Amino acid sequence: DGGITQSPKYLFRKEGQNVTLSCEQNLNHDAMYWYRQDPGQGLRLIYYSQIVNDFQKGDIAEGYSVSREKKESFPLTVTSAQKNPTAFYLCASSYFRQGRSYEQYFGPGTRLTVT
Amino acid sequence: QQQVKQSPQSLIVQKGGISIINCAYENTAFDYFPWYQQFPGKGPALLIAIRPDVSEKKEGRFTISFNKSAKQFSLHIMDSQPGDSATYFCAASMNGDNYGQNFVFGPGTRLSVLP
Numbered sequence: 001d002g003g004i005t006q007s008p009k010y011l012f013r014k015e016g017q018n019v020t021l022s023c024e025q026n027l028n029h030d031a032m033y034w035y036r037q038d039p040g041q042g043l044r045l046i047y048y049s050q051i052v053n054d055f056q057k058g059d060i061a062e063g064y065s066v067s068r069e070k071k072e073s074f075p076l077t078v079t080s081a082q083k084n085p086t087a088f089y090l091c092a093s094s095y096f097r098q099g100r101s102y103e104q105y106f107g108p109g110t111r112l113t114v115t
Numbered sequence: 116q117q118q119v120k121q122s123p124q125s126l127i128v129q130k131g132g133i134s135i136i137n138c139a140y141e142n143t144a145f146d147y148f149p150w151y152q153q154f155p156g157k158g159p160a161l162l163i164a165i166r167p168d169v170s171e172k173k174e175g176r177f178t179i180s181f182n183k184s185a186k187q188f189s190l191h192i193m194d195s196q197p198g199d200s201a202t203y204f205c206a207a208s209m210n211g212d213n214y215g216q217n218f219v220f221g222p223g224t225r226l227s228v229l230p
Binding site for chain 2: 058
């Protein structure tokens with residue numbers, strides 16, 4: 001059963017703590033992405049990775065870090081430097097067809113609450 | 116240039132009615148236009164997609180209409196049902212090396228279908 005898994009579904013942390021969100025895909029997709037979604041808002045790109053050991057900043061990368069040591073995994077760390085970390089975090093992946101990416105496929109999301 | 120505009124921001128439709136969501140883009144390099152459906156607390160799911168060489172694509176009750184000269188495309192949901200109540204995102208994709216910039220989402224439309 002192929003897909004994208006994100007864990008945990010809900011995460012609670014105290015202010016000042018770093019927290020890592022997991023994202024795993026078994027779709028053999030090349031590219032992976034992290035988005036942040038605030039209530040009633042759209043999707044904002046945090047980081048993306050096109051290949052293993054390479055990743056690029058998106059529109060709102062400040063206060064976040066990522067790694068891409070394996071093709072299947074793209075964990076996101078929300079650091080204490082992120083001013084307003086409470087949000088719904090979505091991981092996505094895409095495959096290359098004819099040398100490019102067409103659609104992104106999303107995981108179920110992790111809702112992070114920092115108090 | 117990279118922005119995709121979407122309207123309306125929210126939409127209320129009676130059961131059995133037609134829901135229409137409109138999107139517009141500026142960059143003519145976009146050449147693939149997927150639509151996503153997101154239920155509360157879930158990740159967006161790919162609904163239907165269209166290429167600009169096709170003026171219309173229909174899948175069940177969902178139809179995309181595409182106007183290449185106007186750089187506009189729209190989603191029509193026929194016989195709208197309460198189960199269609201969700202947030203809908205249009206997106207645009209283009210070829211190129213920068214995968215983070217080559218896939219853009221609209222801001223979303225929150226659809227409520229009244230029983």
